[in-house]
Amino acid sequence: MNQDQLKQMVAREALKHVVEDAVVGVGSGSTVNFFIDALATIKGRIEGAVAASEASAERLKKHGIRIFDLNSVNELPVYVDGADEVTEHLHMIKGGGGALTREKITAAVAKKFVCICDASKLVPVLGKFPLPLEVIPMARSYVGREMLRRGAHPELRQNFKTDNGNLVLDCRGLTLLDPPAMEAELNNIAGVVTNGIFARRPADVLLLAEAAGVRALGARLA
Numbered sequence: 676m677n678q679d680q681l682k683q684m685v686a687r688e689a690l691k692h693v694v695e696d697a698v699v700g701v702g703s704g705s706t707v708n709f710f711i712d713a714l715a716t717i718k719g720r721i722e723g724a725v726a727a728s729e730a731s732a733e734r735l736k737k738h739g740i741r742i743f744d745l746n747s748v749n750e751l752p753v754y755v756d757g758a759d760e761v762t763e764h765l766h767m768i769k770g771g772g773g774a775l776t777r778e779k780i781t782a783a784v785a786k787k788f789v790c791i792c793d794a795s796k797l798v799p800v801l802g803k804f805p806l807p808l809e810v811i812p813m814a815r816s817y818v819g820r821e822m823l824r825r826g827a828h829p830e831l832r833q834n835f836k837t838d839n840g841n842l843v844l845d846c847r848g849l850t851l852l853d854p855p856a857m858e859a860e861l862n863n864i865a866g867v868v869t870n871g872i873f874a875r876r877p878a879d880v881l882l883l884a885e886a887a888g889v890r891a892l893g894a895r896l897a
């Protein structure tokens with residue numbers, strides 16, 4: 676099975692967590708694209724979707740799935756998204772696609788966060804994948820210096836603006852032994868909009884695609 680087939684398999688498995696007649700939260704990335712395509716097969720059984728990126732919104736619309744603004748939705752039973760790295764504690768690094776801020780907001784609202792990945796994303800410790808920070812443009816150099824002070828090597832993502840009009844600094848060289856503490860610390864640097872550690876609100880369920888099938892981890896599998 677190649678990586679795309681694994682992504683497709685786990686995306687289909689996530690349909691079991693979608694709540695009928697409700698709005699579903701949809702993240703972004705290539706694994707989520709497979710989820711959106713799978714969601715289209717049951718579109719008559721959901722009210723619509725909140726999208727965490729413009730790209731996902733476009734794909735959902737093309738399938739004829741109604742898009743809701745997060746502000747118009749009182750509750751979001753389920754949010755489905757991918758990750759760049761994930762641990763067995765269901766802490767994640769996200770933001771490889773640059774949609775981290777809207778993803779973190781949507782995840783915060785959701786009752787259940789279902790993370791969908793192929794097995795290559797499971798790591799013992801977060802940090803090999805460069806940690807993305809969404810940064811207000813005028814704070815780019817200051818935040819870069821703050822990250823250097825913490826032993827990281829920040830790099831400006833070239834020719835890239837987030838959906839919110841901001842920049843992304845990709846930070847190599849961090850070993851994240853205490854992800855919730857580092858997430859809070861980086862949130863406190865002036866000019867950082869969001870950092871890509873998703874640990875204070877971890878996933879509730881991790882669906883992991885392996886050649887043998889989809890393995891589910893987490894306390895809230897139902």
Ligand code: 5RP
Pocket residue numbers: 702703704705706707756757758759768769770771772773774775778
């Ligand atoms: C985008 C994300 C994605 O979920 C993450 O990059 C994983 O993407 P893919 O499924 O393409 O590997 O956080 O901001």
